[in-house]
Amino acid sequence: MNEFHKSVLLKDSVEGLKIKPNGIYVDVTFGGGGHSREIIKSIIEGKLIAFDQDKEAIKNKIIDKKNFMIFNKNFKNLKTQLNSINIFAIDGLIADLGVSAYQFTDNERGFSLKYDANLDMRMDQDLEKTAFDVINKYNRENLSRIFKDYADFKNPNFIVDEIISSRNSKIIQTTFDLKKIFNNKTIGLKDNKFFARIFQAIRIEINDEINILKELLSQSLELLRPKGRLVVLSYHSAEDKIVKSFMKYGNFLNTPKKDFFGNISTPFRLVTKKPIVPSVTEINQNNKSRSAKLRICEKL
């Protein structure tokens, strides 16, 4: 097991790429490098290009092979970055979204419910906005939006009221300050579940995960060659909805696009009609995999 991060659905996701030994592949979420290390085994004359916006991931066990290259960049820069090394078409792309285990277990980065840390949650340490800004400066409307859209709270008013009334008397500085606001007030949910959803919403907002996922998918469509594969692992409903709609219809509206004559056009063939999810054994070995959904499609 890789201590830095244990890869989820490793076999299914790498097989999903249907790797050609001379193809060009991209792993946009290097993390602990588990997927990349598996992919590179099947590449002979081709290339594997990886991305991770987190400096820690880049420091971690880089693959020392001449057909591997990694960029410490946000994957919203996918196309520009690939073009800069004269790559204009690719044979497959894998995105294993969200946060790595090493980010959670770092007790200073504010991702985890378990440690008292400054409200940070940036995957890219150079971003200006942190979780502190969201919690202490966002207005009512924006707080409601993130808890509704990114944490599935149908009525987030209670959460927003508590945050605003608390910060009016004292700045909310750390993760534990945030948790204290909701002592014994987790609306019938288990503490861990409640806080996991609150933290998730803030993290998605800070890292602009939804908008950037849409950019990634759109750029992938432009870059993939016919028969090229797109493999995406998502971990919550907000991102899975986007991936599902894009793979099915080539857009984010969850409806097919029709041409002038009413014919439906779609850019992909679905390889997975339903998402692949981890087995009970995998979940028992790696609890973080429990919410994973793997979707795969092939460019037509």
Ligand SMILES: C[S@@+](CC[C@H](N)C(=O)[O-])C[C@H]1O[C@@H](n2cnc3c(N)ncnc32)[C@H](O)[C@@H]1O
């Ligand atoms: C779930 S982990 C990937 C784990 C990896 N597949 C493995 O097997 O070790 C997700 C990684 O993607 C990175 N990441 C998330 N969003 C990103 C983005 N927009 N651009 C670049 N990297 C991103 C995170 O920093 C994190 O290291």
